Amino acid sequence: MFKAEIFVSLKESVLDPQGVAVKSSLHSLGFQKVSDVRIGKRLEMMLECDSREEAEKQVQAMCEKMLANPTIENYTFEVERVS
């Protein structure tokens, strides 16, 4: 059994409206020293694979097919054997 940790984030060139909104909320709460807020997703999952290579291949395919939008997002992932 493998555990995958996947990070999906907007590409640097893409405006992050959510990040802009969070930044202005933080400013209104008095956290004036904050800038450049960027927000992404962190996914965790378990994979019943026979090898690390197979698990990594599955995660990559999932990212390409569904978890990340290649036009506007980047993804990175780590796979770890847990049993």
Place this chain on the structure above:
Amino acid sequence: MFKAEIFVSLKESVLDPQGVAVKSSLHSLGFQKVSDVRIGKRLEMMLECDSREEAEKQVQAMCEKMLANPTIENYTFEVERVS
């Protein structure tokens, strides 16, 4: 200048409907070996602070006040000097 990386995730005891939805979508795409999908947020921000301690205090206060819901979420963060 400091860069903060913040992870906000649902507590283990809390059902993750988004994770359940993603898992069933992945299964329908043929990724049957996936289980226990959990989804959280990853935030990045810059902080114009004078010391690491000040930056860490600011990030903790932001998490407690706004970025994480203490009832259902956990948060962790790392602060790194960038200039």
